[in-house]
Each structure stands twice: as structure tokens, then as C-alpha cells.
Amino acid sequence: MAYVTTADGVEIFYKDWGPRDAQPIVFHHGWPLSSDDWDAQMLFFLANGYRVVAHDRRGHGRSAQVGTGHDMDHYAADAAAVAEHLDLRNAVHIGHSTGGGEVARYVAKHGQPQGRVAKAVLVSAVPPLMVQTEANPEGTPITVFDGFRQALAANRAQFFLDVAAGPFYGFNREDATVSEGVVRNWWRQGMMGGANAHYDGIKAFSETDQTGDLKAITVPTLVLQGDDDQIVPYKDAALLQAKLLQHATLKIYEGFPHGMLTTHADVINPDLLAFVRS
Template sequence: MSSDFIKTEDGTEIFYKDWGPKDAQPIHFHHGWPLSADDWDNQMLFFLANGYRVVAHDRRGHGRSTQVDTGNTMDQYAADASAVVEHLDLRNAIHIGHSTGGGEVARYVARYGQPQGRVAKAVLISSVPPLMLKTEQNPGGTPIEVFDGFRKALAANRAQFYIDVASGPFYGFNRPGAKISQGIIDNWWRQGMMGGALAHYEGIKAFSETDQTDDLKAITVPTLILQGEDDQVVPYKDASVLQHKLIKGSTLKLYPGYPHGAFTIHADVMNPDMLAFIKS
């Protein structure tokens, strides 16, 4: 097994990687905005070496998947993830999502995975649920002006915007004394520029304005919630702390000083934490 595409009901081609023996327990990774399955390279190699079957797909409009002008919503993201799962017939699976991918995992598990009996556990890393946007009901959220700024910067000069995000808040490289990796910055930019501008533009609304409170309340499988306390993209008090309150029986672990993209630059710490949870 290596990589291939599936075609969804609306004709969109979704790229996926599938490594490891079919009889091993599968771990399905869901990437953040505006990246691709490649963002999980470290984790896929790690868990493959620990005896798991590892799967990751490019969200529609991202990476190698079709650059469609429709379906750039959390509902469709979850439906596409389900299409990959059903095509590969993944059962007793662990679903791990980062940022927007965490929202995708929450909606997939609640609407597809649990009802179909395909999910064993879930892991949410620096994830966007329950709701990023500041509203009267969510006063701790991020103001709409911030997301409007994202859209403006993307439309004006997407390439520069992606350099600024990767070299700044995403990995905390803008913090004093940060150990900066140009390779990580370049790889983030590469993944982002592989995808489609329209899908990324519309994806901002999907990850910031989708209320997933009910998704979180519906999750009953064991769930691990991980986030850095210095996350400058998704503030942890309005994300992981609330996720833990809404998902019954969930486990929360916060990392002092870790940024939004912590699972990349602190894989040596977070990979073993995820493995221990999966084995428990």
C-alpha cells in the first residue's frame, strides 16, 4: 500500500496515503489549514514503526486533492473523511486531528464514525472546536476582524501570508529565543501553496464560524485533548479547556510554552504521549 485517490459523490478526487499492514489497527490523521497529509510525516513514520497502519488524506482543495469551488465546509470535510474511511474499510480506528483537522475529526466521529461503529478513540491537537469566533454566547472567542484580516492577506498575497504565518505565530518562531527551523517554515509554505486559493479562502469561514458544541457533546469514545498554552492561533482556554468540559470522560493535557504547531517541533514529547493513550 502506498497512495491513491478516491472519488466522492460530487466527483471530487481525494488523495490519501495508506501505509502498513491491513490487519494492523489503523490511525487516521486529519491535517490543519491550509496544509496537507504531509504535515503528519513524522507521526506516520513513528506509528508505522510501532506496528500501526497509518492513513492520512488531503482535504478537498488542499494538497493533491481536487481544487474544487464547492464543499469547503466542515460538513463536507467530515463527509469526505468518511468516504476515505469507507473506501479503505477502516475499523477500530484512532482518529487524530490538528487544528481544522480536529474539527473535522469531531464532526466525523459524531456523525459518521460512532454511528457506524468504526472509531475506537480520538485525539484532538490544538483543535478549533467548539467555536473560534467571538459571539455573545462565546465571549472568549476571536473577533471576526482577525479572520477578515486572514482573508484580506490571503487574497492580496497568499505566498507572503503563508511565509508570515509559518515563520511567526504557528510554531512560535516569533517568540524571543525560539529555535527557528527554516526547513519547517519552507515545508509549511510548500504544503500551503500546493492547495487552492479559493478552498483556503472559504476554509477560513469553515474553521472559524462552525459551532461544534453538539459534535463534542455527542462524542463517547475515549478522547485525548492536547494543546500548548502558548498557542497564538487557537487560544487554549476557548478550545481545549472547553473541549474537555464538553466531551464526557476526555483526557486533557496542556503543555506550558508550546505553540500551535507543537506536534511538529515537539514530536519527541507528543508522539509518546499519544502512543501511551492509544495503548491504554
């Protein structure tokens, strides 16, 4: 397995498939998952001739279960370490949920200054800010995220099952077709990571104000989200992202859930490819 060691000594696992001279598509996974969450997209883009790269965030998947650095700055710096190690250029960075926050911070702070990024994609992404504050009155109350922390600390395994079998994929909807394999795969990925990283990560994805990151991004950026996202309300995410970004293309999918990259890969993948080729 391939690893890169970051400046602060953390081993980050990554996958790197496809021709080395092809345009790189770099995938950033959501909380509390791993690069495996991108299987449907990585195989799709690989079949279309691209180089596909994805890493496990620190404390997640096969990366080191360190006790520190579970914040958006370190997430972005770790992504930069992978991009620099592989010398990825003209890359398209695609992030889902927390991974969307990672993409925004990476592109703004590392990728653009280094001239490595061609485009970005934010899918059901957490920026600009999830938590409710005086400046963000429409955000999600902090009590919701406190509830996440409490449930994780009390019984992480059951909490992860409940999330995957419920709101993440919209499997709690009355007309939903539930995939047991999808639920088990989400749980498997989550339980591979460290409880500490997942606990601290709740603060990272919910309380990090990324308004400045979005405003700083100058590359063309595709913003995708479903209007039945029960994890990240699209009116506080995709709609605001499109307003803050300098060169945004927005698409809202009717009835699609937070985990639409898995449940509706047949629709999302061609849209991603069209944007990459545009």
C-alpha cells in the same frame, strides 16, 4: 497515487501505509496544509506496527481543487469516504487544528454511527467555536479572520510565509530556534492547495459551532494543546473541549506552540502512543 471519489465527485488523495490487519491510526491535517504535515507521526506509528492513513482535504494538497464544499460537513463526509473505501474499523482518529474540527464532526456524524471509531485525539483543535459571538464573548473577534482573508487574497504566498515564520510554530518568540526547513515545508504544503479552498476554509474553521459534535462523542478522547498557542487560544479550545466531551483526557503543555506536533514531536508522539495503547 491513491484517490477515492466522493459522493459529489471530488477526488481525495490519501496515503495508506503499514499492515492491513493492524489497528488504523487516521490523521486529519490543519489549514491550509496537507497530509504531509503528519510525516513525523505517521513514520513513528508505522515503526510501532500500526496502519497509518492520512488524506488531503478537498482543495488542499493533491486533492481536487474544487470550488465548492469547503465546510465542516463536507470535510467530515470526505473523511468518511476514505474510511469507508478502506473499510477502516477500530480506528483512532487524530486531528490537528482545523483537522480537529474535522475529526469531531466525522466521529459524531459518521464514525460512531458506523461503528468504525475506537478513540479520538484533538490536538490544538478549533472546536467548539473560535469566533466571538454574543454566546461566545471570549472568542476571537471576526475582524481577525477578516484580516486573514484580506491577507490571503492580497498575497497568499507572503501571508503563508509570515504565518509559518511567526505565530504558527512560535518562531516569533524571542528565545525561539527557527527552522528554515519547517517554514519552507509549511509554505510548500500551503501553496500546493487552492486559494479558493483556503479562503473559504477560514470561515469553516472559525465560524462553525461544534458544541453539539463534542457533546455527541462517546469514545475516549485525548485533548492536547500548548499554553503558548498563538493561533487557537487554549482556554477557548482545549479547556472547553474537555468539559463538553463525555470521556476526555486533557493535557496542556507549558510553552508549546500551535504547531507543536512538528516542533515537539519527541514529546507528543509518545503521549499519543500511550493513549492509543491504553
